[in-house]
Amino acid sequence: MLLGLTWLLACQLAGELVVEATGVPVPGPVVGMVLLLVVLVLRDPPDDSPVHRTADALLPHLQLLFVPAGVGIVAYAGVLRDDPLAVAVALVGSWLLGLGVVGVLADRLGRRTRVVDEPGAAGGAP
C-alpha cells in the first residue's frame, strides 16, 4: 500500500514538473495519470502489484474526495442565487447536450468494435 502510494505520488510529482516545464494546460495529476499508464504498459506488473492494490483501495471512494469542495458550494450559494433560472437551465441544458453528444457519437462510431457484455450495468431508470 505504501509502495503503491509512493508510485502514485511520484507520478503526480513528475506530472507537476512536466506541467511546470511545458505549460500544458492540464493539472499535474492528469499528466501523472498518463505517465503512470506509460509505466504500466512498459513494466506490465501483475494485477495484484502494490500500485494496483492502492488504486483499487482508493478509487471506489473517489466520491469522498470531492466532499470538501462540494461543501464549498454551500459557502458560495450566494453567487448561484443571482440568476437562478439562467443558472439552472443553462447548467442542466449544456450538461445534457454534452452528455448526449459524446454518448451517442461514441456509441454509433464505435459500433464496429462495441462491447456490450455483463448485463445489468447498462440502462436503468433515472
Added chain:
Amino acid sequence: MNGAADAVLDQPLLWLVVTLLAYRLGLWLRERTGSHPLAQPVLVAIVLVGALVVLLDVDYASYADDTALITFALGPATVALAVPLHRQLARLRGFVLPLLSAVVAGAVVSVAAAVGLVRLLGGDDLLARSMAPKATTTPVSIAVSDTLGGLPPLTAALTITAGILGAVAGPGVLGLLRVRDHRARGLAVGSVSHGIGTGRMIVDHPVEGAFSGLAMGLTALVTSVVAPLLVALLL
C-alpha cells in the same frame, strides 16, 4: 454558545471525522436503497456537512483547512485512474478515432451550449464566462474561468454541481438515449461530469470507470484549448 461546545467545535479533527461519517452514511444509504441514483455518497455527505456548516456558522476556509487531507488525496487518486485504464487498454483498439471525435465534439458542445443558453436566458456575461468550462475537472475549470474573465468560485460551484448531476442522472439519461456500449457510457459521463461522475462509473462498471477517467483527462485538455476561442466567438 457555552465553553464545552466551543471546545468540541475547535477540535481540528472534528470536521475530518464528521465528513468521513457523513460519507459513510451515504455509502450505507446507497446500499440500503439498492443503489438508488439519488443515494450518491458524495451528494448525501455534501448536503449533511453543508447543512452543519451553515447551522453552526462555520467559516468555509477553516472547514477546508481541516479537511485538507481528504482533498489532498485527489491528486494520487487521479493518477490511480491509470490502473483501470491499463486494464481496459485492449478495448481502445479500433476505437481511438471515435473516442477522440466524440470527446472533442462534446467539449465544444458543452462550452458553446453553456454560453449560448446563458445568453438566451438573459444571464450576464460574467455568468456565461463562469459556466463555459464547468464540464472539466475543478482545477482546470477554475483556471480556464480565470483566463476567460469568469468568477472562479462560481465556476467551482457550477463544476461540482455538474459532477453531481452526472453521478445522479448520467447513467439513467444514457439509458434513455439507448447508449449501451460501456466505453461510450463512460466517455459521456467523464466528459461532462469529470471526477465526480467517474466516481460513480467506477463503482458501476470497470469499463465505464476506465473510459470515464480517460474522458475527464482529455476533456480538460481540449476545453482549455477551445474554450477561449469559442467564448471569443460567441460573446
